[in-house]
Amino acid sequence: MSSEATKFFAIRTTARQEVNVALMIELVAESRRKDVGEEEIYSVIVPPGIKGYIILEAPGLHAVYNVIRGLKHIKGRASGALKWEDVERFVVPKPVIEIIKEGDIVEIVAGPFRGLQAKIVTIDKEKNEVVLNILEAAYPLQITVPADYIRPAKRG
């Protein structure tokens, strides 16, 4: 069977129990593989930053029901299958430097200015660096930091 036959199904779980549910599914899937002799679940994904959901990669819905039946902390299944593009977002996140643009407000998450908010002045994609204007400084203060040191601030 090729990888094109795989489908992704979202499972609803109790909040903060996502990792435990994933580990339980791993154990059940392993024991079922020994019984049935074939892999029913290809992977289990716990998406970062999303509470109450996990994603199962399987050839079909029957395989999902076989492993989640009777498990604790499972609240149900979101209807339909997920597209690979939706899953890819969690699995292979785009680098920060691809998302941000000049003028965006970002939060500094590492280095001596950690915790401060700043505005992007210029972006150097080749060096993976950004020049920031610290918003909370008393006087204009520009710093150059690696793009890994920042994350987009929540808009609102």
Add this chain to the structure above:
Amino acid sequence: MVRKVPVASSRAFKACKNCRYLVPVHESRCPNCGSSDFVEEWSGMVIILSPERSKVAKALGITKPGRYALQLGPT
């Protein structure tokens, strides 16, 4: 009937900085790549059960089954 399976919580694991493999906190070496460089803070997890068939494993370049972190460092 509710199946009860004893499992460890997410705090029981640390992630290898080199290959993102999740190992129990008491381990000193990564069983996947042999590195001894770990991070305690990680988020997101993918458990690969069938690397040959999994599209996720192919996208991440994973060839060995096991548990891997999706993001390293504080969230």
